[in-house]
Amino acid sequence: MKSVLITGANRSIGLEIAKQLSQKGLFVYLGSRDLEKGNAVVKELNKNGFQNIKAIAIDTTKPETILSAKNIIEGEQGKLDILINNAGISGDFPQTTSDATIKDIQKVFDTNFFGVISVTQVFLELLKKAESPRISNITSGLGSLTLHSDPSWEYYNYKATSYVTSKAALNAFTILLAYELKDLPFKINAIDPGYTATDFNHHSGPRTVENAANFIIKHTLTAEDAPTGKFFSNEITDGTEVSPW
Template sequence: MKSVLITGANRSIGLETAKQLSEKGLFVYLGSRSLENGKAVVKELNENGFQNIKAIQIDVTNPDSVLEAKNTIEKEQGKLDILINNAGILGVNPQPASDTAIENIQEIFETNFFGVIRVTQQFLELLKKSDSPIISNITSGLASLTLHSDPDWKYYAVKTAGYGTSKAALNAYTIALAHELKDTFRVNVIDPGYTATDFNHHSGPGTIASAATFIIKHTLTDENGPTGKFFSNDIEDESGISPW
């Protein structure tokens, strides 16, 4: 049975992704900053027929927490097949580039960018023990510099000095990581699209179910699947490939 760790999975898109992967027969580590909250979610999932899901405490901003999660999975599984870096924060909003406090931008980057690097680097040892390791970094359409430069893009006016730039940095890191690991890993960034969640006060047009299905579609690829790509659920092209 393949194993997957999803950070920030105790609610919203992360939780739905955990549910759908459980239904597909994977063993899911449901990452949550609060172990108590994570266990409560898993208890409810079990009561509703979901199996092979375990809550694990992981705060991506805390090196000790990340190491402890890695040690737990290593002890229980010996390896990790899939890492989905889903944990992220929006931060204070609005975020004008001219006067958003540096401390606010740093806080966003600590989770959305440095947190992903911290988790990824810590778990690489376990992922390398998998026959077919996969890393999916959850990004945003607001990370596309090409689209942000196009006045005709429907979200052109949505500029965020912290959130969008943190995801653009994540995209750039993913390109570098995918190239380094291109012979053995599949590493991609996936934008679930503008989805109605607590994150955006349910303003998005997409559904959580659709977002999770899209993430899984571009995560559970075979050994010949793409790597180093940017997929977006908001791209109308059938390929789903977004410009960087």
Template sequence: MTIVLITGANRSIGLETAKQLSAKGLFVYLGSRNLTKGEAIVKELNEQGFNNIKAIEIDVTNHESVLAAKNSIEQEHGKLDILINNAGILGTQPQTATETSVENIKEVFETNFFGVIHVTQAFLELLKRSESPRISNITSGLGSLTLHNDPNWKYYQVKSAAYGPSKTALNAYTIVLAHELKDSNFKVNVIDPGYTATDFNHHSGPGSVESAASFIIKHTLTEDDAPTGQFFSNDIEDETGISPW
């Protein structure tokens, strides 16, 4: 059975991704900082017919929490096939370059950037035991420097001094990680689910969580000849879905 861990999966896109993967027959660990809340959600999912989902406590900013989650999955399954680094925070708004506090920027980076590194490095041992390991780092179109520098981009006016740069840094880390693992059977990519209506943005996005989750899954459940080290975006209007960095 294919074993999946999704961080920050107790709501919105992460939760919908867990549901869709479970429906496909994969076993999903639903990562949640609060285990009680995670277990309550899994109970609801079980009642809806999703039986191959289990809540697991994981705070990506806490090294001990990450290691405990890794040890639990190792004891129960001995491997991990898919890691979806989905946990993220927006940070205090607004985020102007001249007034956003360094503390706010550090807090956002701690989850969105350093948290991904903590989790990825901790779980690499289990991923290497998989025949087809996949790492999908969930990013944002706001992490694209090329698009941010294009006045014709539809979100050109949306600038942030903490959230956007944290995703740009994540993109850069993913390129390095994918290159390091390029001669193995790993596929490592960043995936932007698009501007989606969620609690994260007060439901202001035009996209649905169903579409966002389907896009993540499309570029995660890939064949052995699929690309690695790519930036896929649900907001890119061509068949490749490839976004400029």
């Protein structure tokens, strides 16, 4: 049975990914900053027929929890097949470039960028033991520099400094990591689930968590000849799903 760790999985898209992967027969580690809340979520999932899901404490901004989670998974599985770096925050608003404080920007980067690097680096040892390791970094179209330079883009005026720059940095990290591991059977991609109705945006997005999770899983459970180091977006409508960086 393949195993997957999903950070920030006790609600919204992360939770839906956990549900769908459980139904596909994977053993799911539901990452939650608060283990008590995570256990409550898993208990409810079990009542509704979802199996092979275990809550695991992991706060991407606290190295000791990342290492503890790694030790638990290593002891139980011996490896990790899939890492989905889903945890993220939007930061406080407004986020104008001229007024955003270093403190506020750093807070967002700690979760959206540095946290992803911390988790990935710690779990690489276990991922390298898997036959077909996968790393999916959950990003946003708002991290595309190309789109942000196009006045005709639907979200052109959404220039949230902390969030946008954190996702742009995450996208760059994805490219570099995919290149570094290109000679191994890794598939490492940035995946944008699209503007989805979640707590993250006060449920203002037009997409459902079910649709978002399905898209993420589509580009995570990929074949050996699938691409790596790409940016897939649920917002792209021409059929390619490959977003410009």
